[in-house]
Amino acid sequence: MNKFIVDPRFAGIKPFEKKIWLASPTMHGNEQHWVDDAIQTNWVSTVGANINEVEKQIAAYVGTKYAVALSCGTAALHLATKLAGEKLYGQARPNQGTLQGHRVFCSDMTFDASINPVAYEDGEAVFIDTEPDTWNMSPEALKKAFELYPEVRLIVVAHLYGTPGRMEEIRAIADAHNALIVEDAAESLGAKYRLNGQWVETGTLGDYNCISFNGNKIITGSAGGMFLTDSEEDANKVRKWSTQSREAAPWYQHEEVGYNYRMSNIIAGIVRGQLPYLDEHIAQKKAIYERYKAGLADLPVKMNPFDAEKSQPNFWLSCLLIDEDAMAPMVRGEQDYLYTHESGKSSPHEILDALAAFNAEGRPIWNPMHMQPIYLTNPFVTVEGNGRGRTNAYIKGSGIDVGADIFRRGLCLPSDNKMTPEQQNVIIDIIHRCFR
Ligand SMILES: Cc1ncc(COP(=O)(O)O)c(C=O)c1O
Numbered sequence: 001m002n003k004f005i006v007d008p009r010f011a012g013i014k015p016f017e018k019k020i021w022l023a024s025p026t027m028h029g030n031e032q033h034w035v036d037d038a039i040q041t042n043w044v045s046t047v048g049a050n051i052n053e054v055e056k057q058i059a060a061y062v063g064t065k066y067a068v069a070l071s072c073g074t075a076a077l078h079l080a081t082k083l084a085g086e087k088l089y090g091q092a093r094p095n096q097g098t099l100q101g102h103r104v105f106c107s108d109m110t111f112d113a114s115i116n117p118v119a120y121e122d123g124e125a126v127f128i129d130t131e132p133d134t135w136n137m138s139p140e141a142l143k144k145a146f147e148l149y150p151e152v153r154l155i156v157v158a159h160l161y162g163t164p165g166r167m168e169e170i171r172a173i174a175d176a177h178n179a180l181i182v183e184d185a186a187e188s189l190g191a192k193y194r195l196n197g198q199w200v201e202t203g204t205l206g207d208y209n210c211i212s213f214n215g216n217k218i219i220t221g222s223a224g225g226m227f228l229t230d231s232e233e234d235a236n237k238v239r240k241w242s243t244q245s246r247e248a249a250p251w252y253q254h255e256e257v258g259y260n261y262r263m264s265n266i267i268a269g270i271v272r273g274q275l276p277y278l279d280e281h282i283a284q285k286k287a288i289y290e291r292y293k294a295g296l297a298d299l300p301v302k303m304n305p306f307d308a309e310k311s312q313p314n315f316w317l318s319c320l321l322i323d324e325d326a327m328a329p330m331v332r333g334e335q336d337y338l339y340t341h342e343s344g345k346s347s348p349h350e351i352l353d354a355l356a357a358f359n360a361e362g363r364p365i366w367n368p369m370h371m372q373p374i375y376l377t378n379p380f381v382t383v384e385g386n387g388r389g390r391t392n393a394y395i396k397g398s399g400i401d402v403g404a405d406i407f408r409r410g411l412c413l414p415s416d417n418k419m420t421p422e423q424q425n426v427i428i429d430i431i432h433r434c435f436r
Contacts, residue, residue, distance in 0.1 A: 002057065004357035009433045013358060013426065020140070020360040020423055021416040023216045023317060026281065031273030034425030037209050038265045046243070048265030050272050055226070057275050062189075062201045064209065064228040066235035069263035069271075070242055073186040073225035074113040079184045079261065080208035080227055081117035081156065081236045087155045088180065093119075099123025103152050105145050107137045107165075107184070108368045108380065108403045110158035114184040115369055118433025126152070127370040129382040130402045133305055136165030138383060138402065139173060145381040146177050153179045159188035159202050160366070161412070162218065162285070163306045167193055167205045181205070186212035187230075189219065190282045192312040199312075203228050213271050218285070218316050219278050221271035224263050284417035285315035291421060292318045292413060295428035299435055300326035304410075319365065321410045322346065330408075334373070346434040348411040354434050355414065360427055365410040368403035 004010050024102035034050050043049065052070050059067040085098025092098045100122035106115040108127040110246045116127045128145055131138035137157050146152065155174055159165055174181050183206025185191075191202045192379050203209045227238045240246070244256030263271075293303045304319035330339035330347035339347045352362045370380035370387065380387035390399035414427055 002357040003148055004354045010354070010430065011434045013433075015357070016359040016423065016426070018359075020414045020419050020427065022361045022363050022412060023415050024418070025215050025222070026219045026277070026417055028273065028277050030276065031270045031292075034269030034272040035266055036269075038269045040387040041402075046262035046264055048268065050265045050268035051263055054263075054268045054271045054275065057272070058211070058226055059228070061275070061278070062203045062211075062228055065202055065230045066232060068227040068229075068235050068238045068242065069268055070225045070227060070238075070260075070261045071263055071267075072223050073184075073210055073214060074116070075188075075227040075242065075259070075261035076210035076212070076227045076238075077113060077156075077182065077184060078117040079241055079259070080206075080210050081123075081154075082121055082241070083208055083237060084154050084180045084182055085121050085123065087121055091256075097122030099154075102154070103149055103379070105149075105152055105179075106157045106369065107156060107158040107160075108370050109135055109160050109366060109406065110184065110369065111186070111376075112369065112372065113186070114158045115156055123154075124378060125369070125375065126379040126381060127368070127375070127387075128382070129370075129387060129400070130185075130368070130406065131166065132402055132406075133162050134165055134307055134311070135304055135406060136163065137170060139166050139169035140383045141381050142170060142173050143147060144383060144385050145412055146173065148381060148386060149379075150177070154182065155179055156184065157184045157206065158184035159191060161304055161319060162188045162191050162314040163304060164188060164191050164202050164205075164311040164313065165268070166307070168195055168310070171195075171205070178217055180207045182207070183209040185209060186214070186217065186225070187316050188314055189217065189277050189290050191314040194310045195381045209232065213267070213274075218281050218314050219271065219274035221263070221267040221274070224267045224271055226263075227267060245348045269432075281417050282314045285318075285415065286313075288293070288415055288417070288419065288424065289313075289315040289318045291424050292320070293430065295425065296320060296431060299432065301431075312368070315415075317415045318413045319410055320413060321406060321430075322348065324409065327409055328374070344435060346431075348409065351431055351434050354430050355427065358426070358430055360430075363396055363412040365407045365412065367407055371404060 242261035330344035
């Protein structure tokens with residue numbers, strides 16, 4: 001028997017019969033129609049009406065002139081990063097990346113798909129610490145990074161959990177250093193940001209912009225992603241690269257390295273069926289966030305923050321951060337963890353284990369990139385400057401590391417838009433009992 005089920009703190013709570021997911025696909029019926037349409041018309045390929053339609057509809061929704069449908073958000077980020085590399089440093093030889101020998105400033109609190117394309121293109125990611133007000137790239141740390149590495153010309157910025165980052169400041173810093181921005185809006189489709197007094201969508205804020213239709217996103221195609229731009233030339237280049245870089249010869253002729261990154265017309269059919277429900281999903285996610293905020297208000301925790309003046313998140317994931325003085329002891333190894341309980345306190349892993357015991361899925365905060373084993377030798381910059389090598393056996397304390405702190409004290413809550421208010425109340429109750 002699971003220890004939480006028999007723990008008297010949780011007496012009377014029964015596991016959910018059907019699992020409550022972190023964020024699962026929500027189908028509405030139209031998806032089947034457009035998939036069937038693709039099959040009946042025999043457009044079962046990377047060409048077809050569904051692809052053309054979702055490109056048109058997403059461009060119109062987000063407010064860019066062009067949208068290029070791709071196999072996934074990672075593919076969009078790769079081609080966006082390659083475009084930026086080619087623009088900055090010229091075309092690379094077939095066996096070399098466009099960023100070879102160059103550093104790129106990258107969001108640190110994000111999923112690794114945001115920044116792996118820098119490695120695909122042979123560049124070196126320099127991770128920029130997070131600011132506590134939106135859990136996104138800190139403009140102050142970015143300024144420090146330009147002091148340390150003034151030659152950098154590219155910045156990759158993500159909007160974590162659907163909350164827009166401080167893009168106005170980041171854009172001003174980028175402009176001052178003549179740098180380009182790749183925007184990763186994979187988690188934030190439908191989130192709005194007030195740029196110079198005007199509300200605009202995330203996915204329009206970079207020089208090269210990307211979204212994702214992964215199964216866990218606000219709307220899904222089961223997979224899929226898009227490159228968004230106002231530049232016809234860039235859209236055409238991404239379309240070419242994504243379809244194996246064919247030239248206009250009658251035979252297969254190639255002047256550039258190509259990729260098989262185009263979206264399938266079947267996937268596009270699912271996206272087409274989902275698109276009318278994007279705003280409904282956002283409203284449901286917002287209601288979930290607000291119910292958590294109200295229901296957890298009496299606990300020593302805070303919700304993932306956002307700047308209400310300048311942003312309207314899509315509330316893709318609701319998260320909480322435990323106050324420092326309410327943190328029960330918890331340690332993490334490379335792949336395991338250990339915690340103890342103390343009265344009036346809890347820890348992310350105790351809460352996650354309790355939720356799992358009652359058949360609800362939460363998740364640790366995304367482990368920051370500068371702490372990932374693969375990137376431990378990459379530079380990391382905080383508001384204090386170089387964030388590496390700052391600890392010292394002879395001096396007490398350590399440097400500021402906002403990302404590490406959020407990872408340690410935070411967790412992602414079950415945020416599935418099919419969760420009922422009654423089910424969410426049980427989850428809120430479980431979290432309360434963790435602090436008893
Ligand atoms: C921030 C972020 N960037 C990129 C991706 C990659 O998108 P995809 O799974 O569509 O390749 C994801 C999630 O999957 C993500 O959360």
